[in-house]
Amino acid sequence: MAIERTLSIIKPDGVKNNRIGKIIDRFETNGLKVIAAKLKNLSKAEAEGFYAVHSARPFFGELVEFMTSGPVMLMILEGENAIAKNRELMGATDPKKAAPGTIRADFSASIGENTVHGSDAADTAAFETSWFFAGIERAN
Ligand code: ADP
Numbered sequence: 001m002a003i004e005r006t007l008s009i010i011k012p013d014g015v016k017n018n019r020i021g022k023i024i025d026r027f028e029t030n031g032l033k034v035i036a037a038k039l040k041n042l043s044k045a046e047a048e049g050f051y052a053v054h055s056a057r058p059f060f061g062e063l064v065e066f067m068t069s070g071p072v073m074l075m076i077l078e079g080e081n082a083i084a085k086n087r088e089l090m091g092a093t094d095p096k097k098a099a100p101g102t103i104r105a106d107f108s109a110s111i112g113e114n115t116v117h118g119s120d121a122a123d124t125a126a127f128e129t130s131w132f133f134a135g136i137e138r139a140n
């Protein structure tokens, strides 16, 4: 396994419900290190560009509206197999289908408001980390 970097977002519901600490604790206790982080209010253009791959989906407008409804916590996580590890800790997109003990099973209200984002592959991780962080904002 390789050391990877992946983008994590604590979505507006997670920030609003004071879950930042609990979610980061899950990352840290499972071998993922936060190497960059910032709390940010996304503009419409930032959210639309980030989710451009979903622009044709029926829920796109709703997704952009939700992601711009309040601050999000943006992080780059680093660790062994970080991309898959983060997805495993998050659980399935729909919290009703997420495995017990995952972030979404424990904290999420619905498939739209599902508390966390995580890159799903090496190419999306590279795009997504660069979308939100310049090189000088990373710990190394
Ligand atoms: P994931 O975040 O698990 O990678 P997707 O990439 O399929 O899931 O979708 C991106 C985001 O779009 C989801 O996390 C969720 O917030 C939203 N979303 C996905 N499917 C739906 C849906 N059927 N209805 C409303 N929102 C959705």
Ligand code: MG
Pocket (backbone or CB within 6 Å): 120
């Ligand atoms: Mg996805």
